[in-house]
């Protein structure tokens with residue numbers, strides 16, 4: 001095996017492999033630099049040496065050989081990285097079943113050839129109205145059309161299959177790839193007169209297609225068309241719907257970097273969001289999220305925002321996803337959209353909704369309460385019924401009895417119906433059987449030593465930078481925040497040191513002008529391990545905040561303290577939930593009672609923090 005690894009390495013150029021994922025810029029002799037895909041940064045600290053065939057990031061100190069890179073960027077284990085790179089290097093792995101891998105390779109080749117064929121068609125003269133449709137009606141820019149490889153399947157029975165036969169694929173291969181259908185007189189094209197979008201797996205290989213009917217063409221005859229608005233590749237050897245998250249190949253780096261992903265239902269929603277700059281978007285393809293989807297999601301980030309259509313089906317899908325995610329380590333939120341707008345329309349009208357997605361996204365129950373109140377008024381009988389119909393099933397899904405009772409009480413207040421009646425009504429609701437998911441581990445458990453930089457960490461770092469850059473904010477921070485409010489222990493220690501240094505050295509008047517200069521000297525002696533973090537944070541202040549006006553900067557600081565506190569409270573609530581379930585299992589009524597009181601207080605606290 002090791003000789004094969006060496007062979008693969010010797011055949012590949014590390015700069016070329018990495019260059020397929022991120023943009024490399026020359027940085028001296030045989031070396032390149034780039035923005036690190038594994039941590040958040042604004043100037044490049046990621047270096048690749050072609051000479052030594054290694055990479056290293058001076059920002060997050062990750063590094064290694066080409067295998068290590070693939071493992072990290074694709075979130076795969078070594079055997080999968082080996083397969084990916086062997087393929088790139090053209091090395092046939094001895095252990096793999098040659099026949100099976102050969103069939104797979106052939107099918108991938110058919111799909112890729114078809115994708116190119118359709119793509120080429122779209123830019124031919126006869127497809128101009130199709131291109132116009134994509135540009136004008138769908139609002140797509142040419143770069144987006146190319147990035148997602150839109151194509152055109154001519155309205156013909158054999159346009160594609162003839163071409164594929166000509167370049168050497170057999171009828172069986174064309175049929176096995178789902179591109180052709182075997183009829184009595186031979187094979188014919190599955191996709192005819194359709195706008196084509198290749199579906200790529202998370203390695204970016206086309207494995208199937210979705211084709212939209214060209215009902216915008218004057219030549220389109222509705223009566224002759226019996227196949228529906230969309231036609232998709234059926235399940236094949238390489239296309240398994242339950243494994244596919246459309247757009248993940250394009251989104252994975254951004255998702256890993258931000259620690260956050262957006263999930264939409266439709267391919268066009270994903271394309272629209274990417275075009276608008278929200279490149280951490282993936283698409284579930286309109287089916288319920290499967291166990292395989294959840295495993296895939298967990299590889300890239302812990303936090304996911306559901307953004308499904310605000311119609312009945314979308315609400316059902318949101319509910320279902322919330323329920324299924326309870327069995328994983330993932331955190332799900334839902335982003336409410338304006339009535340009647342799918343994500344693609346919504347982002348075109350108001351990108352701000354998505355810019356503030358993390359702030360606007362709601363945890364499960366808050367989402368349902370908001371939804372219910374938007375649709376119905378709690379003051380009429382009809383309204384009460386409507387609200388109850390939305391909320392009761394959701395409350396029933398909650399596994400913790402304490403939380404269940406908490407939200408039942410809230411509902412009871414809202415509609416002014418006593419809890420007992422609601423409880424009875426809830427008991428009568430039949431729940432759909434939940435999917436049986438394997439346990440999904442979060443990134444923090446399965447991933448390596450460099451967890452993605454979460455938004456909270458970024459914000460904490462910015463806050464520390466601001467108070468070091470502007471030491472007159474330290475007092476205000478001290479009144480609001482305790483070191484333990486930070487999620488990261490290094491931030492907590494740095495914060496503690498900043499505050500205590502400020503308080504003990506305040507008599508020393510000269511540091512007032514340049515707090516950081518004197519504080520960093522102190523750090524380098526007493527806490528050299530924190531020095532890099534401190535410089536990083538203060539550099540971040542210099543770059544991003546130092547030109548802000550006083551009032552703005554104060555707002556920035558206060559807002560960041562708020563986020564730190566809010567996330568701290570959320571963590572506390574999560575801990576408390578665990579404690580309550582434990583006490584419930586131990587049937588310790590008194591303790592449950594006590595913890596429930598605490599829970600209520602924290603929930604109020606959180607509400608207050610979220611309102612601000």
Ligand SMILES: [Zn+2]
Nearest residue numbers: 036039057060
């Ligand atoms: Zn890095």
